[in-house]
Amino acid sequence: MFSRVSYILLFLIAASTLAANYPDKPITFIVHSKPGSAIDITTRRLTQIASKYTDATLLVENKTGASGIVAMREVLSKKADGYTVLAVTKSFISTVLMTKSGIHMDDFYFLACLVIDPEVLITNRKAPVRTLEQIIRDAKEKQGKQKWLGPLVGGVDHLMALKTWEQLGIRGEWIPFEGGSDALAALMGRHGTVYVGNPVDVKGRPDLMIAAVSAERRLPDFPRNPTFLEKGFGLKHEVLWRGYALKQGTDPRAVSYLTDLIYKVSRDSSWLQFVRATSAQPVFLAHEAFSEMVQKDQLDALKYLRLAGILADTTRIHGANSTRNGFISLIVFLLLLLTLYLFKREWFSADFIIPLFLIILSFFLYGMTIDFPSGKLSKTAGPAAMPRLWIYGLIIFNVWLLIKNISLKNRPRKEDSVNKLQAVGLAGLMFAYIIVIQYLGYYISTFLFLTGGSYLLDYRKTWLILLNSVGFTVLSYFIFYKILQVPLPTGLWG
Amino acid sequence: MDILHHLLSGFSSLFAWVPLLIILAGVMMGILVGVLPGLSPAMGVALLVPFSYGMSPLNAMILLVALYSAANYGGTITAIAINTPGTPSAIVSTFDGYPLTKQGEPGRALGASVMSSTIGGLTGTLVLVFFSVPLAKAALSFGPPEYFALAIFGLTIISSLSRGNYIKAFIATLIGLLLNTVGMDPFTGYLRFTFGVTELADGFGFIPALIGLFALSEIFLSIERTQTARRIVHKISGKMPSLKEMFRIKRVILQSSALGTLIGVIPGAGATIAAFIAYNEAKRTSKHPEKFGQGALEGVAASGAATSGSVGGALVPLLTLGIPGSAATAVLIGALMLHGLTPGPELFKDKATIVYGIFASLFIAYFFMLFLGILGNQIWIKIISAPKALLHPSILAIAVIGSYAVGNSMFDVWSCLGFGVLGWLLRRYDFPTAPVILGLILGFLAETNFRRALLMGDGTIFFTRPVSLAMIILAIVSLFWPIISEFLKKNHTHLDNKIPK
16 A cells, blocks of 8 residues: 555656656745744745746745754755745855854855845934934944944844944944844833844834935935935945845756746835835845845955954864763763762662762863853853853752752652653653654654554553544644644655 | 723724624634644734735734734643643643642633633733833833843742742752753854754754643653553533632732733733743732642632733833834734834824724723633533543644644754653652743843843943842842741731730
8 A cells, every 4th residue: 555655656756857847836935034024024925926926836934043044954955946945134144154054155046136125323312322423422432332232243233333333433332132123122221322223123113213324325215314425434335135045056947937936026016015115125136146245245244253253263173072071971970870879779869869960960061161252242241151150050059959868867758650661651652753753744653653652551442542543633734734834744755 | 081082993993793703713713822832822923914914904903913812811721721831921820720620620720711811911901002101111111131130030939939849949940041051142153052953053942841841741740650540530620710719819810910911011021921920929929828839729810810911011012112022022013014004103193093993902802712711611621531541642742743833843842852851850859840941931031131231331230220129129039038928927926926815
């Protein structure tokens, strides 16, 4: 039965490659950030408008994590057949440079750039420092203590700030927040002086104003706000861009099909309206122009990341170190266990083993924090400060627990564990289930797991078990796959 | 008066078939999203955004807001019924809700949860309608030192979660705090404790951790500790709490609603911290705090009221300042923009019909939620009356698909199982698991704001700002509250003895 299915599948796969009628299956757009983010909304809008111009099904899938590395890896792991498109933004450059993930911008074929959003400096209208001149004067007075707010260190806005400081001949303190809106709230609450962002950030926020725009001329939506150029500074091309890319080496037919499709969207009136509503500029930069911009931005980012001390020229390799320390810790722990077992049998129980284990683990993790950088940016409290504080706490409390357990005469009786085998069995079955999902796909493995699980728990009403397993699988298909559009793993069938 | 006038016209624009049906659909979807672990309110809203494209701006927004308002309540259902918080903020509902279920009284817990959630939600909405402008201004005064102080205050709650064993509760918290530091350092981009695993760059997923620590550990532990033959649940009663019973705990409900709303206003604090703090205060001000954790109806009510209250609270900075106070409101802001609505003071002037339509829809949504909640409770009770041998594997399967749905990644499923085994081991040896979650939630808030505050000034910054100083003092009082209250009680009885009878 199964072999017949696989033959049919093989035939289908063969047929599809022979036909080469792009597109003959859904095209998935991978987005690196959460639903509702700017790039996510842009992409969803794009696919919605694009469906006017194509019969192909266009899907949007969020693959969040590691500032885009997870999404990039997802696209690179797929075949270069043009069915997986990556939504890219300028922030990917910093991500690729800052994480040693082995991914490079050259791994992608830049299809087209659709949105350009100029970088701007934003200030609080109610604060004493509002205009570019005031920013410069205040920064000089504060001698590098002026607070600049924005998202993540090394990101697009931070690089813009570094560049601005260089051009303006000032220095500031970059205070990073989890996201743009947190930093904006801080600016509104006057916890800092300047926010680096895009024009959309002042929309609907009458307390905020744009102090300077990085563009050749004033923005149509903001005719009263000056450009850097007018004030005598050369920052005119600093933009955040959003576009789409494919895995390098994609079939030229798919490339031209998608380029054509995206071009049509970029000329659609509802698209233009959508982009302008976010105070950004709708553009269409085809492959050559787009790639050139990416190249230039990458060189720029490299320069400023080095300047700020975020990217060191030499990196210390310490992987081997922590493996060795791990081994040593493990051996120390096992030796301690052996000693306990041989000489202090009555202490050979969880009351002693758990705190001992946690103490040795703490020492091992402390060893890892020694390698954490202290960097120019971290000043008083670096990346190691908090983990160390928690590690000290763990050691202190575990030692306390040990001492308490030693002095304890009558240990409280533990609740019975009458069914340990069954519980471990079920956990093991779940382990197997998660492995099997990747091969047999979600539906078959779920059915098998539920049936096996009930059987393991000594339930013998076969019909009820089957009903439950089938019912659950069917229900989860409808709720998760159909309604909520979660792309469930299909395993080898996919 | 102006507000009342606008609000009335808001109601009148909703009394038609289409808007009412949209609200009903939104509430139903919200409860569903809340019930399913792994689907957060934020994801639910995001999933509906594409559906709302074709609708009028008002209809689109009432759909999304209805979903958001009901999702937080939905999470408490599974928390009470199967110890699986469907949304992060529902963790607190497991503390007393699940013990009630185990005692055969899920009807009381579920009923108390839906009623208090409704009251919390309505309170939040009233505050949103009448006090949003001054509250939003106050929320802005929260800078990094204040957030750090809030995190520290939140951490002191462990002293009330510890149930007598302080040392183990502190160890559990520290494990959570340390697990929280895994991943990319937000200030330097350095990867901490990731051992070369890419997926760990963002740290452990919060929802998989939650499902593992609560749902999985409970299943493994309860299978381990009960004889197969005895694994017959005692009679499950679907009886709702009487109105009289609810009236008796009105103080807790109102207090938690207000706390939930206020904490919800602070961007970045969110429903989970609101629920924890409300629970702590409910316990602290209760006449019989020893019943908390054993199935106190007040505990369930405090959590429900605070989570729903925080919804109205979170909409305050969203609509008045355009600052999202939670993950779900971050998606809502995107949806508003899509429909050409830019949140902020101008929205109240130019698009008053839409703003007050949204406000009015919230009132209606909470009544639908109450109705659907009471109706739905009987279904949940049927489900948990199923034989454990069918129920337990099904919950594990839901845990798998739920953690997968968070980020479409198998890594999250593995970490869910990992946290499940960790939780099982911890609970087996009497370490509480709730502090681990508290550490995971507050670690990030504490660390980033501590370091941010130090970038802004020196160490004295925490003590020179009034709000921050007040909260640090509160934290110290809260930490030593058990000792203080003991002392007060002793003094009290001392005095009582002196008074001649």
